[in-house]
Amino acid sequence: xxxxxxxxxxxxxxxxxxxxxxxxxxxxxxxxxxxxxxxxxxxxxxxxxxxxxxxxxxxxxxxxxxxxxxxxxxxxxxxxxxxxxxxxxxxxxxxxxxxxxxxxxxxxxxxxxxxxxxxxxxxxxxxxxxxxxxxxxxxxxxxxxxxxxxxxxxxxxxxxxxxxxxxxxxxxxxxxxxxxxxxxxxxxxxxxxxxxxxxxxxxxxxxxxxxxxxxxxxxxxxxxxxxxxxxxxxxxxxxxxxxxxxxxxxxxxxxxxxxxxxxxxxxxxxxxxxxxxxxxxxxxxxxxxxxxxxxxxxxxxxxxxxxxxxxxxxxxxxxxxxxxxxxxxxxxxxxxxxxxxxxxxxxxxxxxxxxxxxxxxxxxxxxxxxxxxxxxxxxxxxxxx
Numbered sequence: 001x002x003x004x005x006x007x008x009x010x011x012x013x014x015x016x017x018x019x020x021x022x023x024x025x026x027x028x029x030x031x032x033x034x035x036x037x038x039x040x041x042x043x044x045x046x047x048x049x050x051x052x053x054x055x056x057x058x059x060x061x062x063x064x065x066x067x068x069x070x071x072x073x074x075x076x077x078x079x080x081x082x083x084x085x086x087x088x089x090x091x092x093x094x095x096x097x098x099x100x101x102x103x104x105x106x107x108x109x110x111x112x113x114x115x116x117x118x119x120x121x122x123x124x125x126x127x128x129x130x131x132x133x134x135x136x137x138x139x140x141x142x143x144x145x146x147x148x149x150x151x152x153x154x155x156x157x158x159x160x161x162x163x164x165x166x167x168x169x170x171x172x173x174x175x176x177x178x179x180x181x182x183x184x185x186x187x188x189x190x191x192x193x194x195x196x197x198x199x200x201x202x203x204x205x206x207x208x209x210x211x212x213x214x215x216x217x218x219x220x221x222x223x224x225x226x227x228x229x230x231x232x233x234x235x236x237x238x239x240x241x242x243x244x245x246x247x248x249x250x251x252x253x254x255x256x257x258x259x260x261x262x263x264x265x266x267x268x269x270x271x272x273x274x275x276x277x278x279x280x281x282x283x284x285x286x287x288x289x290x291x292x293x294x295x296x297x298x299x300x301x302x303x304x305x306x307x308x309x310x311x312x313x314x315x316x317x318x319x320x321x322x323x324x325x326x327x328x329x330x331x332x333x334x335x336x337x338x339x340x341x342x343x344x345x346x347x348x349x350x351x352x353x354x355x356x357x358x359x360x361x362x363x364x365x366x367x368x369x370x371x372x373x374x375x376x377x378x379x380x381x382x383x384x385x
Contacts, residue, residue, distance in 0.1 A: 004179065012178055013182050021161060023298075024151060025053070027298060028131060029062075030267070033061050033063060040065050040098065042093060043061075043069070044070070044102050044120075045068060046116070048164070049105030050133065051170075052162035100120060104146075106133065110143070113142070117130070131148035134150065135153070136152075136155050158176060194274055194275045195218055196300060197305065197380075198304075200308065200351070201308035202344070203339050210369075210376060213373045219273070220274060220275045220277045221269070223262070223270065226280050233247070242257060263294055275303075284349075285349060302359065304361050307363060309364060309365055316333065
């Protein structure tokens, strides 16, 4: 990326790199694919500015029976919006009963978006969704909110990656902002509402209860490695058969196999969700490193590791009581002690690992359930700031 470029006497400096753009294009594509992969959608690219974003996004979505077409609306002259929307090239395809996704380069005042949706509704589509590379919420005059957003940005003028200045510099692979407007601006991709957490808790710590509360409050997707493995084995998938070959012999599943299975879940089931609660993973430092890379390639990260800490004597009491109430034969004092030892031996290195990275959030797991959850919520505030 060039440090500065000059166009028509204006100096622009780097804002969004091509790598960051590519990460967010993949994320948005995953969200759309998750919503429409069983449909035959029609994608409508708004020319001219969205052509690069639309091409990359459409390729990443990869729904082979979909259609892409092009229309042209305009409300810009030079570096500012005119506030007037005029259709230049209309839509000729029949969209009756179709799922429609409008692809725009930028939502500024929202006038173009509202105009387009009003026009398209007259053609009786089954649904209309709106995807945009950039969203300027502070400039909005209509209250319009896109369904899919790669980046939310301040009301600054930017160029590159299809965005122009009087027709110029659309070819740039990166996005630039006017130098004078670059001070004190914050690049904010649409992952700000995403939260990925690992939940640690010894047997009897209430991990299941708190996990359910996290899912309910934040809209997270729950991934339990135990449940995932059982599901793959039950369905007889290729990964399930390989996993069963180890489990049936009493052997531990290799890290690389567990990573492949988790990658599959993140891609096919958790895509487009507001985040993930990882339950039972990671169990080793190599798994923790692999999880970091799995999230990184999706343009996100692990935000916190919640550790429910309960004194061992209290855990013993809870589990013995549970054993009596449920008739679980494995909840005996001897087996409980062994399970707690295995848990502590396993998680201690991980606790140190995540503590050094500033991600470990210790929570007192004794007391009233709702109060414990309140402590978790309080601890999670600002974890990405």
